[in-house]
Amino acid sequence: MLQVVIFLIILIVVTYVAAMRYKRIYRNIKLGKDEDLSGDEAQRWKNTLLVAFGQKKMFKRIVPAIFHFFIYVAFLFTQIELIEIIIDGVTGRHRVFASSLGMVYTVLISTIEILSFLALIATFIFLARRNALKIPRFHFDDMGWWPKLDANLILLGELALVIGIFTMNGADMALQQIDPTHYPDTGNLALSSLISPLLFEGLGKDMLVLLERAGWWLHVLTVFAFILYLPISKHLHIFLAFPNVYFARLRSRGAIMNMPEITKEVSSMLGLTEDTTDMSAELPEFGAKDIDDLSWKTIMDAYSCTECGRCTSVCPAHITGKKLSPRKILMDIRDRTEEVAAHLDTKDDKLFPTRQPSEEYSMKHLDDGKSLFDYITREEIHACTTCNACVEACPIMIDPLTPILQLRRYEILTEAAGPKDWTPMFTNLENSSSPWQMPQERDAWVES
Amino acid sequence: MEQDDKVLFMSDMAAQGKEPEILFWVGCAGSYDTRAQKITKALVKILNHAEVSFAILGKEENCTGDPARRAGNEFVFQMLALQNIETFKMYNVKRIVTFCPHCFNTLKNEYPELGSTVEVVHHTQFIKELIESGRLQVASAPGEVTYHDSCYLGRINDIYDIPRDLITAMGKTIEEMPRSRSRGLCCGAGGAQMFKEDEPGDKRINIERIEEALETGAETILVNCPFCTTMIEDGLKAKEKQESVMVYDLSEMIVQNNGWN
Known part of the structure; x- marks a missing residue:
């Protein structure tokens, strides 16, 4: 009874805190600009099935793909066991599905055990890849102490989950022999039936009960810890990867996001449409300076990023020692979003100078003297060749190129700044319709 | 003609x-x-x-x-x-x-x-x-080449096989670079980089690429983009290989094979 009360209290607290934290992520994503990403549901579901569920793009690098797949499938299947754990926790019963499902239960839990074992191997390999083999993309300059610790904490959490499962199931099998009325027959579980005789047989009943409970609580508390930890971790991809792939832009990679407001102005300048521009209107800002200038999808990209570094490892600028790292662009966008979110949460009036008392605390009133340019330097955005290697590399269809180009637009169109070499290029394009200033005519080659 | x-x-x-x-x-x-x-x-x-x-x-x-x-x-x-x-x-x-x-x-x-x-x-x-409709014949002349996928034809527009088909039609065998097709490495010119100085770094992107191309041992590098042509040739000059290794656009290779120079 005491366990049920404790479990219920923890469950209610975790559910409440988690709801607040995930609501906050949702609000933060909505800080971005509207972008219509509806339509062509068939293609979107196809992407979600192949790329998100099927991990298609992971398999370009076969070794990590296989081990990641173990952990991923184990994660999906363990959700079934989690349902039972929660029902048991709330009702105070024990293995509520065991007697009703019978043989199916044995197969199901055995499958979870085999997958958990594979996930265990994968976890050790991933710890080794990060910490012993030091795979370069986990140690580029853009990886600070927190991203590295974050990655290891997740892997340690996964170890805890698997240890919990095997302790719980192994001790349970031994208890089924001693006390069959309280411990319903689960059948021979694939791995616990092997572990149990080695580790648990011969132990006293009290000890076994203690171990079974310890395994059960370790597992469920680690699950709860994960749920609360994900919103501040790169591991959030386990949820966001799916919507992120679903909402990925379907237009050609070659088509940069259009700016219809400029089409309107240029058309009237060229005399193609009636001049309807209001000259007295304040000059609008173009491009992106802060996160509310980016699309909501870019902010979701940032929250979905697992910091795997596949993008950065194929970026030609990064390969040749330049500062640009597409992964860092996404990490910076998330960090800046979190900073803005913290201001919106603390509601410090000094940071919202233009806000009227009747108005909500929103980004349009925020002035903390900072922007994305405090995170991302000009040098980084100037180095991009728009080659799309990063876009191609991302296993969950994150697009690092769009924010880079929006930052460039802000620099060029709003600030009239940018690399000095580009100024003559723009002038030439405007005056002679070519990036170069040439003495001869465009068709001079015909006669040469 | x-x-x-x-x-x-x-x-x-x-x-x-x-x-x-x-x-x-x-x-x-x-x-x-x-x-x-x-x-x-x-x-x-x-x-x-x-x-x-x-x-x-x-x-x-x-x-x-x-x-x-x-x-x-x-x-x-x-x-x-x-x-x-x-x-x-x-x-x-x-x-x-x-x-x-x-x-x-x-x-x-x-x-x-x-x-x-x-x-x-x-x-x-x-x-x-033109070849498929019989309007153009391409002469075959055996040889070994390597082929550089431009980003804007390859990764951005998914055209990988057509240029390779043309190369095969010319009787050439392709020594692929490790980074080819969707993994092809940029020449460094795209995104208006052609018109400005590089940001500080360890090396220029075209040097990284030309080193990879030279490792294939091929003495002809075929390309499909005028900017790649410039970048790859500049890379060859930096490696002092412009005499021994040639860079051609696919159309130039056809003209050469057909003896129309």
Whole structure:
């Protein structure tokens, strides 16, 4: 009874805190600009099935793909066991599905055990890849102490989950022999039936009960810890990867996001449409300076990023020692979003100078003297060749190129700044319709 | 053929009330850059030998705006784009062939949103079409080459096999670089990098690429983009290999194989 009360209290607290934290992520994503990403549901579901569920793009690098797949499938299947754990926790019963499902239960839990074992191997390999083999993309300059610790904490959490499962199931099998009325027959579980005789047989009943409970609580508390930890971790991809792939832009990679407001102005300048521009209107800002200038999808990209570094490892600028790292662009966008979110949460009036008392605390009133340019330097955005290697590399269809180009637009169109070499290029394009200033005519080659 | 370098202008044809089968979009590099002009002339020869009715815009052609848009200058991009689209409408252009993948991409993928309805093909696609319809014969001459996928033809427009088919049709075997097709490494020119100094770093991107190309041992590097051509040749010069290793656009290789030089 005491366990049920404790479990219920923890469950209610975790559910409440988690709801607040995930609501906050949702609000933060909505800080971005509207972008219509509806339509062509068939293609979107196809992407979600192949790329998100099927991990298609992971398999370009076969070794990590296989081990990641173990952990991923184990994660999906363990959700079934989690349902039972929660029902048991709330009702105070024990293995509520065991007697009703019978043989199916044995197969199901055995499958979870085999997958958990594979996930265990994968976890050790991933710890080794990060910490012993030091795979370069986990140690580029853009990886600070927190991203590295974050990655290891997740892997340690996964170890805890698997240890919990095997302790719980192994001790349970031994208890089924001693006390069959309280411990319903689960059948021979694939791995616990092997572990149990080695580790648990011969132990006293009290000890076994203690171990079974310890395994059960370790597992469920680690699950709860994960749920609360994900919103501040790169591991959030386990949820966001799916919507992120679903909402990925379907237009050609070659088509940069259009700016219809400029089409309107240029058309009237060229005399193609009636001049309807209001000259007295304040000059609008173009491009992106802060996160509310980016699309909501870019902010979701940032929250979905697992910091795997596949993008950065194929970026030609990064390969040749330049500062640009597409992964860092996404990490910076998330960090800046979190900073803005913290201001919106603390509601410090000094940071919202233009806000009227009747108005909500929103980004349009925020002035903390900072922007994305405090995170991302000009040098980084100037180095991009728009080659799309990063876009191609991302296993969950994150697009690092769009924010880079929006930052460039802000620099060029709003600030009239940018690399000095580009100024003559723009002038030439405007005056002679070519990036170069040439003495001869465009068709001079015909006669040469 | 007597006059395989004959070029007609859209304006002249229009004056005679004629419309060509295709508009040959030359592009800024093809018009002004002395190296790229050779590619322009190679393609002109191919079109004439295949008896394709084509014309160019000449002075009426503007940059597509690709470098402006990628540098962030949407105003300049749209000024150029909207003027070009007006020109297409004026001449009732239905189909464009271009050898510059940047022009190809912008005309094909970015102009429709601004009102263009013109069909756009890259010269590799068009040449393959000419071969398949029997209008063009390509002579076979064995040899070993390596092929550099440009970003704007390959990764951005998913055209990997057509250029390789052309190379095979010329009797060549391809020694692929480790980073090829969707993993192809950029030459370093895209995104308006062609028109500015590099940011500080360890090396230039074209050097990274040329080292990879040289490792294949091939003495011919085939490309499909005038900017890649420049970058790869610059890389060869830096490695002092410009005498022993040659860089050709696919159209130049065809002209050479067919003995039309």
